[in-house]
Amino acid sequence: MSNTSQRPFAIAIMAAGKGTRMKSETTPKVLHSLAGRSMLGHVLHAAYALNPEKIHVIVGHCAEQVQNFVQTHGSPTLHERLGWVEQKEQLGTGHAIMQLMPVLENFKGNLMILNGDVPLLRSETLKELLETHEELDYAATLLTTRVENPSGYGRIVRLHEQFVRIVEHKDASPQELALKEINTGVYIFSWPILEKYLPKISNANAKGEYYLTDVIEMLVHDRQRIGTVTAENPLEVLGVNSRKELAEMECILRKRINDHWMEAGVTLRDPSSIYIDSQVQLGVDIEILPGTLLQGYTKIGDGSKIGPHCEIRESVIGENCEIRFSVLDQVEIKDQAKIGPYAHLRPETVIERNAKVGNFVELKKTHLGEGAKASHLSYLGDAEIGKDCNIGAGTITCNYDGANKHQTTLKEGVFVGSNSTLIAPLTLGEQAFIAAGSVISEDVPAGALGLGRSRQTNKEGWSEHRRPKK
Known part of the structure; x- marks a missing residue:
């Protein structure tokens, strides 16, 4: 003005x-x-x-x-x-x-x-x-x-x-x-x-x-x-003189904010349960589901679907993204990415276009490349993960040695099998394959199989002698 x-x-x-x-x-x-x-x-x-x-x-x-x-x-x-x-x-x-x-x-x-x-x-x-x-x-x-x-x-x-x-x-x-x-x-x-x-x-x-x-x-x-x-x-x-009046004013202001965004082309499925801060910027054709909090200078691109039950703080979300039942704090999500349910994305995390972060996955200071997937039960911290990588269920990056944080780097197309432990500092080359259940502490060359687990031993007749008889 x-x-x-x-x-x-x-x-x-x-x-x-x-x-x-x-x-x-x-x-x-x-x-x-x-x-x-x-x-x-x-x-x-x-x-x-x-x-x-x-x-x-x-x-x-x-x-x-x-x-x-x-x-x-x-x-x-x-x-x-x-x-x-x-x-x-x-x-x-x-x-x-x-x-x-x-x-x-x-x-x-x-x-x-x-x-x-x-x-x-x-x-x-x-x-x-x-x-x-x-x-x-x-x-x-x-x-x-x-x-x-x-x-x-x-x-x-x-x-x-x-x-x-x-x-x-x-x-x-x-x-x-x-x-x-x-x-x-x-x-x-x-x-x-x-x-x-x-x-x-x-x-x-x-x-x-x-x-x-x-x-x-x-x-x-x-x-x-x-x-x-x-x-x-x-x-x-009206002025504010008590905590009760502050709460009453906030209800009035939040309704004003929600009305503004609905008039601007945003769908709020249950406005009374959706909290949008004053500084938030929203595109058009966004759908926000019940129980969602958009906080600070959060910005969301056209066509994205947020919620239900998401908390997004100081983050930038691209166009046509989908985020469900998740907490995002100071992160950047590029177009068409999918987050959740029950993901936790911590500061300095970047999710590239078409990438997926699934249920019970936590990321901290991690760059997840275009088309990469971390779909289940993983922790990825201080990691650079390349395009089209696949992170199996139960994978963790061991980024902290008790004194310092260390980087894990996965080049393009790496496949990490379920229940793998990646001990940083570590680099996995392009198209490397990590066998399920491995503990990897040394770099894996491009195209190589990384296998770091004990050899299986089967003892015949063990059950018959050791199990108590009914």
Whole structure:
């Protein structure tokens, strides 16, 4: 989404609060996650889509932890736009924005103010807020919404449809308490105007805090023009204050995500049981079956069938693949590969086109070549397996000697018989054949038979003499 603003435009995100009701000793409120992204991450994502010159994040509680988390998980292009401001004491919303005054000393544009604990806010809504503010040249523009139960919220009072004031719930008359339009705490101001009014805010109130709504009151008193934009869906502007509310928000967000992908051409067989993270990318004509989790920056190509009961994290899946009852973590699956049931693919594994990984097979840091098959009950770790190789049931690569990991290499067309043990470091040449039940510790040349097992001995009459008689 491009920035259509004709004036300089920046965004401030208030993320300094502790979030006492979250009951967390280790995680700041804004870093609690839903649908694979922190609350603050969702707000940053919506803000970045507006293409502001700068996004100022106001931190306080666990400031260093919040900053480090965002720097670790955000994109480099986002980092270039981020600025960090510390609010050492949390003394209200007005006080938070006061911390920006030294940073924005020479700024002449518009400042949008968001909250770091409102994760469902959409960039489309924010764009409408920005465009309304710019086109009508307001001193301030508020985002409002209408709710059936406005108890506890500041009401929007209008006269002939025009904004008059915000009245807090405790100060409202019976007529004002009946109003259903509320203030969401999302604003955009002309910064030169806001900068002039911020020092005038008083903390002469029960909590001794500085409130941004007092600026709105002063602007009304001075006959400054104030506009509003109404968010049609009130769920979009709800904040999170407890674990229960976090779970409720995640349900709403996951439904939004699932609806988006179904509208885009993805079949979800039981949407309520399918979890798709915010960052996931899906092609068309994909079918996702019940019990499937798609996490992180997972990408799935056209025509693939996923599930039932798969967990896929930070992985790239090609077109027309089939994955059933399996766990994949940071792997790459090329077109038309088949995985599962009950396979476990660990990080740095690559499965080439038309390859197959079957039931109860575990791969770690392994490259399985085009058309290769590992169909049953095997462990392949630190292995390079060539095109059209066949791995028999019960095969393992012994890649760890207790101190170091070692590589196993199978050239093109190798056949490994069932119940074979391949002790790395090891290379099996093209078209080599490993006899079932072998323990192979030396390289096998191309086209050779590798046989590493004891010779069978049959003892005649043994059973008759040794078995107890019934």
